[in-house]
Amino acid sequence: MYIEHIVKAMTSNPLLKSAAVEKSSHLEYFNIAVSVDCVIFGYEDKELKVLLIQSDLEEFSGLYSLLGDLVKPDEDLDAASYRVLKDRTGLDDVFLQQVHTFGSVNRHPSGRVVSTAYYSLVDINSHKLNIDSNDLHWHAVKGIKKLAFDHKQIIETCVKMLREQIMEHPIVHNLLPEKFSLRALQELYEAILGTPLDRRNFRKKIALKSWLVELDELEEDVTHRPGKLHKFKTKAVKSSVSKKDKNFFLTMCT
Amino acid sequence: MYIEHIVKAMTSNPLLKSAAVEKSSHLEYFNIAVSVDCVIFGYEDKELKVLLIQSDLEEFSGLYSLLGDLVKPDEDLDAASYRVLKDRTGLDDVFLQQVHTFGSVNRHPSGRVVSTAYYSLVDINSHKLNIDSNDLHWHAVKGIKKLAFDHKQIIETCVKMLREQIMEHPIVHNLLPEKFSLRALQELYEAILGTPLDRRNFRKKIALKSWLVELDELEEDVTHRPGKLHKFKTKAVKSSVSKKDKNFFLTMCT
DNA sequence: TATATTTGTGTATTGAGTACACATTAAAGA
DNA sequence: TCTTTAATGTGTACTCAATACACAAATATA
Incomplete structure (x- = not known):
């Protein structure tokens, strides 16, 4: 080295x-x-x-x-x-x-x-x-x-x-292929956090962020009901790269 | 220098x-x-x-x-x-x-x-x-x-x-004298955050942290109704010094 | 056509954040 | 001592996020 x-x-x-x-x-x-x-x-x-x-x-x-x-x-x-x-x-x-x-x-x-x-x-x-x-x-x-x-x-x-x-910024976008199922995204979050997540709550939370767009395509090569594919909005991804302001602490009493 | x-x-x-x-x-x-x-x-x-x-x-x-x-x-x-x-x-x-x-x-x-x-x-x-x-x-x-x-x-x-x-840990304890009024604490938070805070909500939020003990003493030398004095619990202060684990992010969906 | 597996969805509960008003207390001054 | 002044101390209603939890629909396979 x-x-x-x-x-x-x-x-x-x-x-x-x-x-x-x-x-x-x-x-x-x-x-x-x-x-x-x-x-x-x-x-x-x-x-x-x-x-x-x-x-x-x-x-x-x-x-x-x-x-x-x-x-x-x-x-x-x-x-x-x-x-x-x-x-x-x-x-x-x-x-x-x-x-x-x-x-x-x-x-x-x-x-x-x-x-x-x-x-x-x-x-x-x-x-x-x-x-x-x-x-x-x-x-x-x-x-x-x-x-x-x-x-x-x-x-x-x-x-x-x-x-x-990872819950504040869509930084995980390049750990996945361009198109992915919500299940795949959830598995990724679970791997990073080291803990299982509830599917319905996870989807609700992710939806709230508006990072993703739902595509009109389905998973392929799966042995079960395929899920819809999603991708990250380019806008969301860009802001994750540049955004350094963590003012989530400003949830103070006004 | x-x-x-x-x-x-x-x-x-x-x-x-x-x-x-x-x-x-x-x-x-x-x-x-x-x-x-x-x-x-x-x-x-x-x-x-x-x-x-x-x-x-x-x-x-x-x-x-x-x-x-x-x-x-x-x-x-x-x-x-x-x-x-x-x-x-x-x-x-x-x-x-x-x-x-x-x-x-x-x-x-x-x-x-x-x-x-x-x-x-x-x-x-x-x-x-x-x-x-x-x-x-x-x-x-x-x-x-x-x-x-x-x-x-x-x-x-x-x-x-x-x-x-400052909202996660009682680190501000040595910016105040040992005994202080809640008003003084609030003014300190306002000075650090650079924004005014609502008195009732601030008190509620601080109370929730259980960092303070209320004393049986009142402010002195004030030209108005004196407030009760408080001090930081030693336990809270110690944990603020040693505690480095910020697992507030673990508010994830389970 | 039955079975297995995963997708997709909604509701009820709890707790935190926030906006907001009025009676009480002490000191100071008339 | 009475009035004025300036702060203390407190509670409720609303919204929103976090959480727990169950069932019908879709596809592939046997």
């Missing part, structure tokens, strides 16, 4: 070592690397998945880690996360949301790295998706046990954020 | 400059400084205030900025924010909440600094509060115009977060 190579290279760099030892110099304050980690969620087989890569750090041999990289000196923090996403998946028309910054001293075994976590939702079956390495794999979030670094905690934090946001 | 001195010192450091120029070296990735900025809120004269310091950067002469500092190589990110708070105010028993990390390339004129913002609520009139410098002043949030760096945006982001959280 790129970031790990670099860190290894740096911590063995005599210039840096001497700088770190030279306590009276203010240079020591630059001896912290800044990185981004992307929690890229997908959805397959009725499970929420996350894209992980085999760690190539000795300390974490056999473990997986998130996709991340050091931020370049002339690169905005947000831009770094888009670059990682683009480089790793070929996707660049997806929203990325900053979640939290992790900065424990010992979170990285090879040196001090402060990392900002972003999450994103991508279509595992998109034709645009282009996984660039055999080391990359989709893992069911539920089945994740031990990961490199503090990446398990990062994923947990992002899942929490994701759960908070 | 400490952070600004250091950054000035570093960007004039020939060692660093050569490292930044040496593009083939991975050392360049350490040429990003990591800092924290604390948005320390207070409450006085029925206004939400924030603690600012006069900037000593030439570029920002005459402007105020937030309290911040570079993170030390052996210091957790969260610990750095507590250190800044403690050094600047003498307070160390206050919660600090991470809000967002700001990482635009050009946000700092003297060099690349990625900064994580935290917010905190402190009692302006606490006897423990010990403002260590004459350059430090409380400013009404509403009246803030131009600040150094992107600090105005940082404050806006933190105010947004604060507004979201």
Whole structure:
């Protein structure tokens, strides 16, 4: 993994070592690397998945880690996360949301790295998706046990954020094909929330959002009564990408 | 301001400059400084205030900025924010909440600094509060115009977060004296939310939270009918400090 | 044509959010 | 001490969202 190579290279760099030892110099304050980690969620087989890569750090041999990289000196923090996403998946028309910054001293075994976590939702079956390495794999979030670094905690934090946001914004639109049944949408919500939902109440709630349009088409290849297909309104999807104002708290007493 | 001195010192450091120029070296990735900025809120004269310091950067002469500092190589990110708070105010028993990390390339004129913002609520009139410098002043949030760096945006982001959280958690407890009237509490909420509230509905809503105990004492020194005094339950206050689980989103259909 | 499986729909209940008005209390001043 | 002033303290009606829950209609398959 790129970031790990670099860190290894740096911590063995005599210039840096001497700088770190030279306590009276203010240079020591630059001896912290800044990185981004992307929690890229997908959805397959009725499970929420996350894209992980085999760690190539000795300390974490056999473990997986998130996709991340050091931020370049002339690169905005947000831009770094888009670059990682683009480089790793070929996707660049997806929203990325900053979640939290992790900065424990010992979170990285090879040196001090402060990392900002972003999450994103991508279509595992998109034709645009282009996984660039055999080391990359989709893992069911539920089945994740031990990961490199503090990446398990990062994923947990992002899942929490994701759960908070899916009822407010139609961000899940690219976890499904363009046309989908309400059942498929409900299964997706259940997978993300990790809890079963009542069908009638779920439909009522979704209808209230007016995110969807009902099509004049039916599911095919199902062994039972087919459901009507739906798709997201382009308007709703756009607003989910740009809308950052969470003023749902303004449900205050007036 | 400490952070600004250091950054000035570093960007004039020939060692660093050569490292930044040496593009083939991975050392360049350490040429990003990591800092924290604390948005320390207070409450006085029925206004939400924030603690600012006069900037000593030439570029920002005459402007105020937030309290911040570079993170030390052996210091957790969260610990750095507590250190800044403690050094600047003498307070160390206050919660600090991470809000967002700001990482635009050009946000700092003297060099690349990625900064994580935290917010905190402190009692302006606490006897423990010990403002260590004459350059430090409380400013009404509403009246803030131009600040150094992107600090105005940082404050806006933190105010947004604060507004979201005050109805979920009793975090405002140290913006008021131990004993206070419901009117005083309401004025505080109005100041934070920037909107008037209905008295009866506010009381109903607060009562529902069971954060308060009603005392057998009345306000004094008021020129009208005195209200009953209240205080926060210690239990409620403790949970506001530790509680990080925002599962209010679990109001999902079951 | 019977069976299995899923779709599609509605109502009753509860609780929160909101709008809104009047009697009570204490202090201050005439 | 009586009147004025300015705030406290309280309850009801309406709307809307959240929830629990059941049955008829549609399709595929055997």
